[in-house]
Amino acid sequence: MPYPTDFKYTKEHEWIKADGKNATVGITNYAQESLGDIVFVELPKTGSEIVAGKTFGSVESVKAVSDLYAPASGVVTEVNSELATAPEKINKDAHSAWLIKITLKNPAELNSLLSAQDYEKFVSEEAGK
């Protein structure tokens, strides 16, 4: 599955897509593949603040628990409530099954994240380990 070039990526396998101050956050296809069948997602409440590099929730597969790390700082404006009852949507299409939407505190933070090309290179090295 290709990594959209209009997304930015973290080494913890989150993606973020920004449009001005508004951004959408999810986990990557590589993340869902490594996790396997996702059965539980824990997300922050609308209005709460998330901080770049800090955990903001977790995603669990049958076997594993994995923390979610904020790719950027901001305030949560919307939570994908579908995932509470249908977390498997992330397995089906990780790049469209978003987790949260945020208002960015500082859009320039995204400059330090990985491009699609860099991320793809990063995960191919991870997979080879």
Place this chain on the structure above:
Amino acid sequence: MPAVQATTPIIRKTALYNTHRQMGAKMVEFNGWEMPVEYPSVGGIIAEHNAVRTGVGIFDVSHMGDIRVAGSGALAAVQHISMNDASRLAIGQAQYSALLYPQGTFVDDVIVHRLGQDEYLLVINAGTREKDFSWVRDHTRDFDCEVENLSDDFTQIAIQGPKAVDLLQKLTVADLSAVRFYWVTRGGVCGLKNILIARTGYTGEDGFEIYIPSDEDTSAMVWNQLLQAGREFGVIPCGLGARNTLRLEAKLALYGHEISDTINVWEASLDRFCKMEKQEFIGRDALEKAKSGGVRRTLVGLEMIERGIARDGYRVLDEAEAEIGYLTSGSYAPFLKKNIGLAYVPPGFSNVGTVINVEIRNQPVKAKVVPTPFYKRPKKV
């Protein structure tokens, strides 16, 4: 290069290792073995789990160990080292049992198969293979029997699910309808002669475990024929991930979790497999004393009430959030579609319906005690 080099633990592989890799299995280290945890391209844990509940799945369980005890003193030896009553076994019958330490705690749980007049096969766990073999050998020296470690002689394949009998019957001349649950037979399988076929498993379903020669070609041939012949029943290969969730739904103990060298038989609620009325066996005296003293903790089944998945090792808290116990196993249950777990708690918290908390990432999350097993297979009409 570091001055002191860490010793690399030896990771063992089964004869089906290459076959698993070719099928795209995700491999993990388990008790010193590199084993398939799931086959993402054909199933994934949930699909594999549900295939076994509704159809059939096959598992490579060659990491399990096998100890043969034979000779005129074999029965007496087996009686001495195991807690169930092996004298009740007819030739061809098997029973769930355990090897105990003198304090009544677990060396391992085992399936004891009586293969002949004076011949028994003990099937043991992967992680305890060497320990078990030494234990059995050392504690049977006074008996007239030989003890052999046959662990490397077999590739053990489990065929599990309501359609397991239909699948395996296509590949064997043995009449499987004549083999009851927890009985064994011998017969040709896939052109191989005299194969041990046991109607046993670790999934809560009907099924078989077959013991074939452990060379790579034979192992791959049988594995592939099972997949081929099982197509009409929707067979898929299953990994250790599904094996774990299946056994958890059926409340089957896992060594190092529900049972260990610090947990005794009464705490683990395995009373019905422990025959105190038979002659002396290792652990009996301690269990006798422990029984009169009563247990301080007991194994219960939990179902999450609030959102959250309980996991192995999580703490159990009472309603005032004081620690009262811990989870031995916990997971999302793919067939029941619930979040369940097994936990040790004081007897006062063991009644069905009791509400307790599981601590998940520092938060108390409500759960309740439920009847076990969580899943029981429907009786055949």
